[in-house]
Amino acid sequence: MTRRRVALAAAAFGLCLLVPAFVQQDYQLNVLFRVFLFAALGLAWNLVGGYAGQLSLGHAAYFGIGAYGLVLFHDRLAAPLPVAMALGIIVAVAAAFVIGRVAFRLRGPYFALATIAFAELVRLSAKNVHSLTNGDVGLQAPELFVEDRSRWFYWSAVALTALAFTVTALIARSRFGYQLQAIREDEDTAIACGIDPARTKLLALLISAALTAAGGALNASLFYYVVPDPILGIDVSNKIAIVAMLGGAGTLTGPIVGAVLLEISGEVFKNVFHEAHRLIYGGLIVVIVLFLPEGIVGAVAGWWRRRRS
Amino acid sequence: MEAKLWSALQAVLNGVLTGSLYALIGMGMALIFGVMRIVNFAHGAFLMVGMYATYVLFDRYHVTPYLGFVVAAGLLFVIGVGFYRGLLRRVDERSHFMQILLTLGVALILTDGAQLVFGADYHKANIPLLDDHLRIGAITLNAPWVLSFGITVVLATGMFLLVMKTRFGRALRAIAQNRYAASLMGIDVLRTQALAFGLGLAAVGFAGGLLLPVFYLYPDVGEAYTGKAFVMVVLGGMGSIEGAAIAGVVLGIVESLTSLYWGNEWALAVDFALFLLVLSLRPSGLFGSQRV
Numbered sequence: 001m002t003r004r005r006v007a008l009a010a011a012a013f014g015l016c017l018l019v020p021a022f023v024q025q026d027y028q029l030n031v032l033f034r035v036f037l038f039a040a041l042g043l044a045w046n047l048v049g050g051y052a053g054q055l056s057l058g059h060a061a062y063f064g065i066g067a068y069g070l071v072l073f074h075d076r077l078a079a080p081l082p083v084a085m086a087l088g089i090i091v092a093v094a095a096a097f098v099i100g101r102v103a104f105r106l107r108g109p110y111f112a113l114a115t116i117a118f119a120e121l122v123r124l125s126a127k128n129v130h131s132l133t134n135g136d137v138g139l140q141a142p143e144l145f146v147e148d149r150s151r152w153f154y155w156s157a158v159a160l161t162a163l164a165f166t167v168t169a170l171i172a173r174s175r176f177g178y179q180l181q182a183i184r185e186d187e188d189t190a191i192a193c194g195i196d197p198a199r200t201k202l203l204a205l206l207i208s209a210a211l212t213a214a215g216g217a218l219n220a221s222l223f224y225y226v227v228p229d230p231i232l233g234i235d236v237s238n239k240i241a242i243v244a245m246l247g248g249a250g251t252l253t254g255p256i257v258g259a260v261l262l263e264i265s266g267e268v269f270k271n272v273f274h275e276a277h278r279l280i281y282g283g284l285i286v287v288i289v290l291f292l293p294e295g296i297v298g299a300v301a302g303w304w305r306r307r308r309s
Numbered sequence: 310m311e312a313k314l315w316s317a318l319q320a321v322l323n324g325v326l327t328g329s330l331y332a333l334i335g336m337g338m339a340l341i342f343g344v345m346r347i348v349n350f351a352h353g354a355f356l357m358v359g360m361y362a363t364y365v366l367f368d369r370y371h372v373t374p375y376l377g378f379v380v381a382a383g384l385l386f387v388i389g390v391g392f393y394r395g396l397l398r399r400v401d402e403r404s405h406f407m408q409i410l411l412t413l414g415v416a417l418i419l420t421d422g423a424q425l426v427f428g429a430d431y432h433k434a435n436i437p438l439l440d441d442h443l444r445i446g447a448i449t450l451n452a453p454w455v456l457s458f459g460i461t462v463v464l465a466t467g468m469f470l471l472v473m474k475t476r477f478g479r480a481l482r483a484i485a486q487n488r489y490a491a492s493l494m495g496i497d498v499l500r501t502q503a504l505a506f507g508l509g510l511a512a513v514g515f516a517g518g519l520l521l522p523v524f525y526l527y528p529d530v531g532e533a534y535t536g537k538a539f540v541m542v543v544l545g546g547m548g549s550i551e552g553a554a555i556a557g558v559v560l561g562i563v564e565s566l567t568s569l570y571w572g573n574e575w576a577l578a579v580d581f582a583l584f585l586l587v588l589s590l591r592p593s594g595l596f597g598s599q600r601v
């Protein structure tokens with residue numbers, strides 16, 4: 001990244017922090033919170049799904065573990081909130097380690113299927129181990145911010161996005177980032193070049209899981225409750241992947257573009273169609289696959305390159 | 310002691326009956342994913358379409374599900390051929406990534422489409438047969454399940470013979486081995502693939518129609534079956550039609566026993582645990598080796 005781009009990105013995030021000066025309604029701030037939350041989740045997913053090219057459809061597991069971790073460590077072990085959140089993130093990273101060790105030995109569709117199977121196991125455990133999670137009734141989440149909460153949650157989502165963005169930007173131009181992309185392009189050639197795909201992919205997944213779990217904790221605290229299906233369901237995993245791919249998998253700004261588009265349109269369609277808003281996701285995915293296989297940012301970048309050449 | 314044994318036997322038999330319908334769903338997926346290598350995340354959603362088709366015939370036109378399931382299969386065959394020719398073909402040779410996304414998108418559209426058209430309410434086809442039971446000693450079997458088991462055995466045998474013994478089946482397996490070489494041998498690749506996809510969905514249509522009398526119907530009903538279908542294909546060994554069928558019955562028995570001893574809510578979890586175990590320990594499947 002050139003110095004100019006760094007300044008531009010910093011200025012953009014700075015402006016985002018100023019938004020609550022103009023937008024004061026809780027509802028609107030909460031919508032914006034979700035935009036940035038999913039931008040951060042999309043960026044986190046992008047490390048594995050975009051740069052390393054490993055289609056994870058089980059990121060709900062880390063999201064949910066982050067949420068349950070915050071609640072359980074706070075309730076059961078009386079850990080202070082930041083500590084509880086950090087412990088939840090550590091558990092999610094540990095889960096990612098186990099999942100990665102098994103799933104990264106598999107390629108192509110088997111990897112995607114294995115990630116789904118793991119996430120479903122976590123969801124079903126959360127539903128069925130009543131003594132710990134209270135099953136489908138769920139648990140009340142502690143409040144990370146009490147006063148002026150809509151603003152503070154919004155700010156923390158922006159901060160998480162900025163963090164995920166910075167991490168991605170640093171990785172993309174590092175040796176590690178190039179190794180990930182080499183694995184995506186051709187795993188066998190990458191091995192021949194001396195790259196250890198299992199270790200490289202695993203490291204990307206651990207970073208991705210940590211960011212995702214932080215998002216899960218924020219989300220749970222804002223909406224007061226953790227319930228298995230809405231936070232550990234396959235819909236969450238799909239949405240995270242779709243955000244990144246709609247914007248452009250393997251691009252730095254793609255997941256942010258995707259989150260803005262999907263969340264805002266989702267909010268509009270929810271008010272128009274009520275229950276059937278997944279129809280929109282479905283339609284969007286089909287359109288991406290058929291017409292924009294590289295996502296919006298990818299398509300624009302391609303168009304720009306062709307125009308300049 | 311004896312009562313325990315009887316209840317275990319009852320659970321196993323129930324599992325076999327459920328498993329026979331799983332087998333049909335699994336065989337459809339074995340064709341689509343195992344042989345054609347298309348990752349079909351809309352499998353369960355198509356099952357749901359088959360159930361609603363049978364339900365509409367039953368509810369509006371009073372056609373019994375045991376006739377309606379044939380219509381549902383026909384409908385899904387046509388949908389399958391159309392879907393392959395219209396959409397899937399375009400991503401068939403691109404990455405699995407794109408197939409997964411496309412079928413996932415279609416699954417969401419179908420599920421929420423059904424919700425828009427039929428609402429989120431639960432439906433059930435109440436047929437007189439539901440009250441009939443077969444009693445053998447201490448074992449009780451529900452008549453619709455026994456009937457669907459009989460039908461499934463015939464259908465599964467037919468499908469196996471179609472893929473293993475006919476010219477169409479040979480062409481399909483040839484494409485799976487080497488698409489390019491197959492086309493050089495005079496096989497119409499596009500036509501054969503489209504027919505095979507249609508056939509895979511027809512199996513799901515049959516299963517959907519047969520499930521209707523014994524299950525509740527709602528837009529999300531298919532969701533769990535997509536996962537189960539993948540589990541069966543991996544368990545049975547990629548590309549093995551009969552392996553998927555056996556895996557279906559095994560899955561039925563395992564779920565039934567899990568429900569009996571641990572509770573119904575763990576049945577799906579056991580499916581996925583089994584799936585991960587097989588994937589990591591024996592990727593070629595439990596039954597037979599990997600082949601096309």
